[in-house]
Amino acid sequence: MKKILPVFSYLFHPIFIPFLGTFFYVVLDDNYFTLPQYLVLFIQIIIISILLPLTFFYLLRTFGKIDSIMLSDISQRKIPLLLQIMLMSILIAKSITIDRYFELFFFFSGGLFSTIIAFLLLFAKIKASIHMIGMSALTVFIIGLSIHTEINIINTVVFFVAMNGFVASSRLEMKAHTKKELAIGFVCGMLPQLLLLYFWL
Known part of the structure; x- marks a missing residue:
């Protein structure tokens, strides 16, 4: 099991979360978009x-600013997070x-917050x-979509709740975080999504 756990850090890397959120939005929400629009x-x-x-x-790695896509060193996180803030702001302003x-829009806004x-921490x-x-963040959004569309996806919700645990265990196994850092990350992702549910549920 210890050899398998690190896989979850790569399967559910933060870089894939916007795509997964968009996928569930398209599948669950009652949209009237054409295939080209999707x-x-x-x-x-x-x-x-x-x-x-x-x-x-890869640019940052080439210039020696970071050494891993996991960004385990706190000193290497500022530039990637700042770039992420800029890219998400552009996405929200111009596309979503x-x-x-x-x-x-509210899912990505919560992600931006x-x-x-x-970054500030x-x-x-x-x-x-x-x-x-x-x-x-993704788990709360999926739960929100289920409530909003009145579609029963309890198995999907249970799966992602379980994946939260596996990803947390994976980060501990890889010695990338302490339990406190995992808890802080969980709250930072969950809280903005919960607060924004008020505006779209």
């Missing part, structure tokens, strides 16, 4: 939330707007788990 949405998400961060990662993708909180020498931020 394709454009996913292409934008993939470019801005996956490809560009990976490009920046409130008039186009109402519920998804969580990222800003994680660095100045207090607090390393919140970005993995747990992503997993807890």
